[in-house]
Amino acid sequence: MQSIQPYQELINSELQKRLELIQEPNGLYEPCKYILRNGGKRVRASLVLLATKMFVSDYEKAIPVALAFETFHNFTLIHDDIMDDADIRRNQPCVHIKWNTNTAILSGDAVMILAYTFFEEAGAQAFSIFSLLNKTAMEVCEGQQYDIDLEQAALTDAITNEEMYIRMIELKTSVLVAACLKAGAIVGGASADDADKLYEIGRKIGIAFQLQDDILDTYGNVETFGKKIGGDIAENKKTYLVISALNNLNESDKQELIRLYAQKSDDAQKYTQVRALFDKVQVLEKATTEMNTLFEEAHEILNSLSVADAQKMELRTFIEELRTREF
């Protein structure tokens, strides 16, 4: 993510400054600092700053808003990791593993409140962004609920369909990316039309990013992907690929796929058989087309923004970095 590196560094140092001021009780704040300092790519905060810079040069004024959205994202990670029973996050033990579930609940709450506290620095003039933050925060919770609903549903349930899956990833991931771009635009004094367009760009690249995640996990190159290929199939994860296959295979192939998903297994045979069924109904092509369409639509909207082309370059590069990633 070359394109956002300067923003990442700025966010890290601004966050660090604020975290140093927070002290007692240590039992509450140590886990908060642990997740907030354990980095990640700061994509959301960077997108706020990048969007502001499209419209004004002193983009630093968007730092409080950027920190608020980034911190909100980290809150969701703490609580989602409990719900998803995850062990590792960014190569480190999750908060509920390193400490315990109660600590992860409470420090997650504190991180969410911290997000709103950072937002406070933006002042009363940022009130319209406050609404956007609230709306987005609630949608992210809705996305998590749809994720739970979908994971608990049978492969044959009516809700296990592509539309529902796209809606879930839209709420769980992409509305936050969208809100970051829009919030940055608002801080930069963009017109309502441009701000809405940036929201739409974020929404599309967020969904495309998740589709790409599904594609890479099954069809990626192990050397560039950095982890084992086929993890989603081994875990019976409901991805766009399996849902698309289920809705397109003939009845006997569909039953075969359901049979293969009856047990979790990282057996190579399961992977090969499932992939063969995926290939029968071209799920890779379908998912890739869907993803590329979204990336292209994002580029088109970006081209239509009412700023000089030079101001669009950073976001254009960022979208291309996303589109061409192999990890």
Added chain:
Amino acid sequence: MQSIQPYQELINSELQKRLELIQEPNGLYEPCKYILRNGGKRVRASLVLLATKMFVSDYEKAIPVALAFETFHNFTLIHDDIMDDADIRRNQPCVHIKWNTNTAILSGDAVMILAYTFFEEAGAQAFSIFSLLNKTAMEVCEGQQYDIDLEQAALTDAITNEEMYIRMIELKTSVLVAACLKAGAIVGGASADDADKLYEIGRKIGIAFQLQDDILDTYGNVETFGKKIGGDIAENKKTYLVISALNNLNESDKQELIRLYAQKSDDAQKYTQVRALFDKVQVLEKATTEMNTLFEEAHEILNSLSVADAQKMELRTFIEELRTREF
């Protein structure tokens, strides 16, 4: 709570109106509505409205702020009940019992975001109250952490002292009551001095209320108290009473008290023996004096407010209702 009844009814109907608008996903919002509709006395919201009415007649304009604080309080109940492993809340199963822990985590998060969403209705002019809400929310988390720290500490640990206990209940309970009164005052256009005084009144009555809880649980009248006397002693709960006793008993009595607290037991003998040790160092008198001093100081501050005496009557009555409660 005769004094706040009209406010309670208004809050119930205003909350109900807003909850009806919230629909899908049901898996997320049903638990949110369950806790928010399952009432409670709406003390916090009522105190916001009551404080506004001390300064202006159209106190209804404080409804969004009142709903925000009340809703925030309900969020803390959902998550605290998980952490405290509680089963029953307001005579109904807790959210994590009726559903499960993951549902309680996620719907708790949604209730907190809902609090901020209700706050949004107050508009940009309420920005100073937004700061107060954030600060208070973080302090409530700190209070919960101190509560956990204190519960996990040994009776002989240095942190098991009266000062720490008072600090814990101040953060866990009384700052929210304080913030409600101050927020109501700000909406009513009170001077900074009057608003700060109302905060101080809330802080004092909040602490006094918790001390009274401890007193009633050990020394209350079973008929008026409505539940078994001695529950805190049976559960080895660290109350003001036992902490005060530990710090005032001679060494051999202290060891005896520690021995009695080695096991949880609702045996009448344990209760009688513990109470005898409490009585040896007059913990009832100490706690009662501390509590009464706080209530009296609250009255004095109320008397010094720069509004007509008639405007003080409701809060005066409320404080007296608290002070003389036997349940």
